[in-house]
Amino acid sequence: MLSIISYGVGTIIGFLLIALLVFWIIQDITQKKHAVLRNYPVIGRLRYFFERQGEFFRQYFFSGDRDEMPFNRATRNWVYRTAKGLGGNIGFGSTNDLREPGSIIFVNAAFPVLAEDSLTIPPLVIGEGYCNKPFVARSIVNISGMSFGAISGPAVQALSKGAAEAGCWLNTGEGGLSPYHQAGNCDLIMQIGTAKYGIRDRDGKFSREKARELGEIVNAFEIKLSQGAKPGKGGVLPGIKVTTEIAKIRGIDAFVDSLSPNRHRDIANVDELLDQVALIRELSGRPVGIKTAIGGWQFINDVCDAILRRGLEFAPDYISVDGGEGGSGAAPQVLADHMSLPIAEALPRAVDALIESGLKERIKVVAAGKMVTPAKAAWALCIGADFVNTARGFMFSLGCIQAMRCHTNMCPTGITTHNKRLQRGLVVQEKYLRVANYAQNMNNEIEMIAHSCGLHHAREFRREHVRIVQTAGQSIAMNMLYPYPELKVSS
Template structure:
């Protein structure tokens, strides 16, 4: 006797088994109390960020980057229309709203001007480490911030480095060390964190010989950045889960395969400010390269000591990268990401004033990072005293990041913040490198356009009086100088 069991019968059997499993399991209360239906809750939760950003949140509501900001980056990277119609949709009277003050007569750019046809070429106004053996003049005021291979996939690092070569910007390695993916043609800044990855001995201590060998073999390395802390988790070392530590990453970092890699919260090569200055000078003398610091900001007493010692000795960092507490691309404990370290505007203004007090602001190249990769944010940063900005999440978005906020899970759906080979295989460096190049070309172009509208040739010429901030309900605005209590020192730009 033939009996064809209908297909829907199998479906019912499976659903019944799931029903029984839900009732008798004790791990998930919702599934126990609402068999079958309870699974919908976990399904929706699995793509909650994507659901909110595409359906629930309005254009200006979502954080870290709202839809309007992401749309501008996506359109710019694809050379699509990134304009805005029908005026602004922002409340221009809300507290903290930034106003850029245009000049009555914009800067005149005509056919006789050397940069007339270089609409997106905007080099740094300062040379980094002019007294070093190998000074460096960055050819872009917008550059790639510190993001490690391991935290980001090899395909993502390759895309950014190829794009950096096309755009003429530099590419910061992050504390994970220099990899083959960083050697695709772009200028490189070697980030040296507390784990000394790539330049450490068998005991995990800093090795000057390994640093000398690495920099001599890779002339693309133009600067060294000593990382004290970062915006997302200052005072806490980085952590790479063992499941992400492949043989390749282990070889690059000098660690064991498959084991968690936890960076110390502090450096072992020095314990105080004088020793740190000596360490900086030792690296600079051994490699000939400019050396700088990267740090988030909290207590200011040691920054004061650093400025004092630099004034007394004439030694110290050639550049200082200030990271805001709103920064962060990888994993961080919630309390650290949300509450530890000052936001960028307060952090940078505090540090700039200290070095200005000791007359060091002209000798140091200041770099800002922390959600500054949008034209208006960049202009405000230049007005406050930065010479360049570094972009991280904005660079990630230009190569396809959708702000899924899964960087810490190794399940990044677009193959950027993951070592999963299947997910990474969907990211095409040949295409994405062009996307990053387009983004960087566009932001440099708009930074220059804003500068010209305000009567300047270069963004470094902005002053604290050129930007005003809304005070909200009292219908007043105040200039940056009044808001943060200092006047930026004039930066002399020699022209294109």
């Protein structure tokens, strides 16, 4: 009896498989979109399957530890170990090729600073003397802008709690201030994007009333002009990720693509930018900075000239310089690939312009753009940055596996999805500790580099403490590659 049933079930399954095969053959040879499928029905489907799976096979089986982009396996594994508190030690030598042009080499001191002689990194005050409520920033490494919407509620909540534990700030991103940002009671920077999400009225225009209200909650504001992933194009949040909750926070319709304008409608030139900086500072009493990618000398020079003409009270309290390699969200590939200077060129240009104008003490500098390791952060400090922001470094600390599905709402680690089933994998009480570990250990290892260079703390870094490989076997000191400019004397 059992054999007859088994035979019958097997026959049915076989018939269904044959029927499915016939269906696929008819479907493939009659469709008109794919030439491969018309000529090779059914078997041609393997081509598309392997194409989709190829990136995962390359990531885990075929690519070397230093081969992948945007972040290689060696870098990701360092972040994972650091976030878990396992340390950043390796054995048998480095796989980093020091012959590669652009490699960073720090100048070690013959007599490094002993641990007992080191000094605590002094906090920097942003906006001191120019606003009612200046911001005392304690950490060199901080969390760059990632909107609630681009990343999930549990991810933002873990970042907030981790930032509070580590003593660093959390940038809200351009999607507005959410309850998740406030979950940890950490230092917050409210980013104002081109769509004014979270700080706009019913007509979508800047709201003075909301600026005053937010001034009681956040530590500083940041006017976002552009970001490294897509300079000249506003934020992009696909409609599938615009939930009812997100739509309410942003003041837009749910499940409709959230497309920010490619610039602020009320800021068309440098003077209007400085007017907006001064207005928000006056309304809120908080420091106000700007975030921008750098395409050349013109913009930063124009900003400096306008400040000198109008007065220091119109200056932004900080400038966040984003390299063209930055970006954690959805972006057109052509802009991500080819628009804006990389941070290695953008940061020295911005800092030099401030030094020439005598504004470096007035305006703090934040560097961003793949700053996920202490070496890159220490390099930025050598150039003249005061702080370092990273988004993807903290995403790795949350468990990001670089699946590159951020824009699809199918993130397998629950970081960039609003699918509740997938979010279940991100346990806030576990991940916030990894966020804190990563921030603290980044700061600690930056200090370790400083001590190896003979410095008492990381804010003593200068350009002569780092060299950049030009060709195999030759490097140049950063102060030779980018000499310190002389202060311009006005006539």
